[in-house]
Amino acid sequence: MSIIGMDVEIPPGRVVVVIDVIRAFxxxxxxxxxxxxxxxxxxxxxxxxxxRQRLPDHLIMGESRGLRPADFDFGNSPFELSTAPLDGRNLIQATSNGTRGLARCSAPAALLAASARNVTATARWITANRADAPWTLLCTGRTAEDRACADYLADLLGAPHPGRAGVGADAEPSNAELVAGVRAGAAQHADAFARRPASEFVDLADDLAFCCDVDRADFAMVGEVRGDHVVLRPVG
Structure with missing residues (x-):
């Protein structure tokens, strides 16, 4: 059982949860x-x-340095997607951290994507389907929000964690602590964006409420490795 960053090799045969709270997943x-x-x-x-050439019925969303590429249909924004005219379409996604993290997992026992929005559903899927398998939680970013989400998920999975309560203890992991971690990460992002030219500034204000909405989604996002990409589907 481990929590790692993007610079650590992932052994095959593990349940891998790739975490990107702000904002991919x-x-x-x-x-x-x-x-x-x-x-x-x-x-x-x-x-x-x-x-997109191979899947012409899919719309495409994502970012480069936080901003939507000119030829993409949508950016990497939960606020934008909350009102986007999806019309039953499926999507392609490419981001600097989250989708790149999924691509690092070539031979997992199971592969999932997570954020604070579906963290408990992720733990529930692992417990129901891969309870005996070792797991790795991959924090794709270096800011506070992904580690806060990983710590919360580890608690739900009952991992020993110094100074924190596991799912088998009397106390449940704290939503407030997770939200505080997401907000701290957003502040770190904002500091970094503030040092960029005005044309490269990314405003997270509209997205932050979505990123902090712990357990709004009642499904895990389960991945299927398909050679050069990973297909995510919601599983309740």
Whole structure:
């Protein structure tokens, strides 16, 4: 059982949960809430463009340095997806961290994507389907929100964690602590964006409420590795 970053090798045969709270897998969760049935996750923008040639019925969403590429249908924004005209369409997604993290997992026992929005559903799926398998939680970003989500998920899975209560203890993990971690991460992102030119600034204000909405989604996002990409589907 481990919590790791993007620079650590992932052994095969483990349950791997790839975490990106701000914003890739919050955006994906909102898309599924809106009726999307699958998201093809690409490891790069060019790979996403190639996928669009092969999947012409899919819309494409994502970001480069936080901003929507000009030829993409949507950015990497849960707020935007919450009102987007999806019309029963499926999606392709490419982001700097989240979808790239999925691409690092070539031989998992199971592969899931998570954010605060579906963290308990993720733990429930693992407990029901892979309870005896070792797991790895992959924090795709370096800011506070992904680690806060990983700690919360580890608690739900009952992992020993110094100074924290596991699911088998009397206390449940704290939603408030997770939300505080997401907000701390958002502040770190904002500090980084503030040092950029005005044309490269990313405003997270409208997205933050979606990222902090713990357990709004009642499904896990389960991945299927398909060679050069991973297909996510919601599983309740």
């Amino acid at each position: 919050t955006t994906a969760a909102v898309a599924f809430e809106r009726g999307v049935s699958e998201i093809a996750c690409a490891p790069s923008l060019d790979a996403a463009r190639d996928l």
